[in-house]
Amino acid sequence: MNDWLRLKMINPEIRTFQGTAGTWLLSALESSVLESLILRGEKAGLSPLDIVTRIASEMEEGTLIFAPSPDFPDPRILAFKSIICSREIYWTSPEEGRFILADRFADLLPELPCRDRKLSDRRAVHFLLGSNIRGDWTLVDKIRRVGHGEMLLFTPGEKKPERMRIQRFSWDSHIDDENKSLETLGKALDKVTGIIAPLDNKALMFSGGTDSTLIWACLQPEIPALTGFIDSDPIEMEMACLMAQRHNIEHRAMPVRENEFLDEFRKSIKDTGLPFIISNFQMIFYRQAFKAGFSHLVSGELADSIWGMTHTTRIFEKDPTGPYAVSMERSPLDPGGYGIMAHLLLPDDLSLLADIYGEETILELRNDNLSYTLECLDPAIPLDRDLRKGHADLGSLAFILNGSWRSNYRQAGYAHGVGLSFPFETLSMVSAALSIALPGRILSKNGQIKPLIRKMLKKKLPGTTLPEKSGSGLPRTRFCQEGPFKGFFRERPVPGFWPDERADLLRDPTWESSSLALKCASLSIWLEEVLKNDPQP
Known part of the structure; x- marks a missing residue:
């Protein structure tokens, strides 16, 4: 682009167009509508900064980059990410006064000298909390992300970009009537799927x-369905096939052999360019789907986080007991409170990590996620007025703002030239959810989780029998003790960030440590095959 800033964008769905002031690169769900708004703003004489500020509230989810023409009076290059979004703009400065922006993390690694391509012990432990790093950080200190609702302005000759937060998420949970709640959900769902x-x-x-x-x-009926499954655990495939037959859905099953799981896992990490949690099978299944010949995948990911899951519904138990009771009595604004924990319980390794690395370290890392989440939210919202509701709202939003799962799917998809959409991770859907009062949004009076989503399905498919499924959890302890990961850390060195005196937890995993053993395996493969080797562009 010029001698001080370079772009490396491979997202197959980027929309690049020329305006009167310069070039725009738009990656968004509703890109054609946003392009019209941008061109209309230029015609009205608005500056690029004013245009982005105005259209931010119109973006369901997406990123924007603006590069001015040589004769435009303001030389700054703008980069923006909407408040609800798992698309990324990564940036680094390999030398003073020079910047590189990319939409895929791995594409920035070759731009850095080896001394700067390193994983700090602190970032490694942050990953172990639940693979959810603070939303504007990455595992490599020298590579950063544009934050949610944040605009960065890159100026020639400056050492760092100027940061501006131009969008925060605000909500008012005022809808308490079930019919009105369903109407609100239906309108948002119809808009996004439309x-x-x-x-x-x-x-x-x-x-x-x-x-x-x-x-x-x-x-329906314009979209075929893909289901991945492990040959040793076909239950989810069987249920998906049953639902497909029941509703005449065009359906394809994508098997993965358990004895090939480790190899598929390794390839998935190389595709993603980042390590990821494998408490479930999903990334492995996405990799099969990326090779299925489609140019775009749609997923129902994130519905649990905002419409109801055990981690948030347990807050509304009449008399909470057990390991989370004390944290629920704390303020949501406290890093020791339950709300900021909720997105890290997949599964819950916090107590073991605190035992290994110290409670103070874990609390500091939780505070990193909390401080970022609060930066992205309207400060006028009194999260601590009602502790239970505050924890539930904070927990749902932290899944979006610090969660890396959907971002990782996109990163891997780009490597295969495939784009993705997550209807539940859109401004309309999240706003609709947070406008509905708790606990009704996530828990019915008779204790049913995700009641509104279930009722909406019955409305869309009258007479349907609601599926009951146990999820796609990895049999992690068996995989570590006798499956694909048996002996993983007996054949490889224990990572440097892991204390030598606790190496037995990785070499001989138990149920208690098997989740951490898999996370460490993910980091180890990433260190070996991505971070230490220059990825091919």
Whole structure:
């Protein structure tokens, strides 16, 4: 682009167009609408900064980059990410006064000298909390991310970009009537799926559960469904096939052999360019889908986080007891409170990590995630007025703002030239959810989790039998003790960030340590095959 800033963008769905002031690069769900708004703003004489500030509230999810023409009076290059978004703009400065921006993390690694391509012990432990690093950081200190609702302005000759927060998430949970709640959910769902429906050559990641079946019901009959499964655990595939037969869904099963799981896992890490949690099978399944011949995948990911899951519904138990009771009595604004824990309990390794690295270290890392989440939220919202509701709202939003799962799927998809949509991770859907009062949004009076999503599915598919599924959890302890990861850390060195005196937890994993052993395996493979070797552009 010029001698002080370079772009490395491989997202197959980027929309690049020329305006009167310069070049725009737009990656968003509703890109054609946003392009019209941008061009209209230029015609009205607005500056690029004013245009982005105005259209931010119109973005369901997306990123924007603006590069001025040589004769434009303001030489600054702008980079923006909407408040609800798992698309990324990574940036680094390999030398003073020079910047490189990319939409894929791994594409920045070759730009850094070896001394700067390193994983600090602190970032490694942060990853072990639940693979959810603070939303504007990465595992490599020298590579940063544009934050949610944040604009960065890169100026020639400056050492660092100027940061401006131009969007925060605000909400008012005022809807308490069930019919009104369903109407609100329905309007948002119809709007978002209406944007996705015209996309060509798309497929749905389909588990046969409530969330993916609901998305299919909104997009039918124009979208085929894909289900991944491990040959040693076909239960989810069988349920997906049953639902597909019941509703005449075009369906394809994608098997992965357990004896090939480790190899698929390794390839998935190389595709993603980052390590990831494998408490579930999903990334492995996405890799199969990326090779299935479709140019776009749609997924029901994130529905649990905002519409109801055990981690948030347990807050509303009449008399909470057990390991989380004390944290629920603390303020949501306290890093020791439950709200900021909720997105780290997949599964809950916090107590073991605190025992290994110290409670103070773990609390500091939780505070990193909390401080970032609060930066992205409207400060006028009194999260601590009602502790239970505050914990539930904070927990749901922290999943979005610090969660790396959907971002990782996108990173891997780009490597295969495939784009992704997550209807539940859009401004309309998250705003709709947070406008509905708690606990009704996530828990019915008779104790049913995710009641509104279930009722909406019945409305979209009258007479349907709601699927009951146990999820796609990895049999982690068996995989570590006798499956694909047996002896993993007996054949490889224990990572340097892990204390030598606790090496037995990785070499001979038990149920208590098997989740951490898998996370460490993910980091180890990433260190070996991505971070220490220059990835091919």
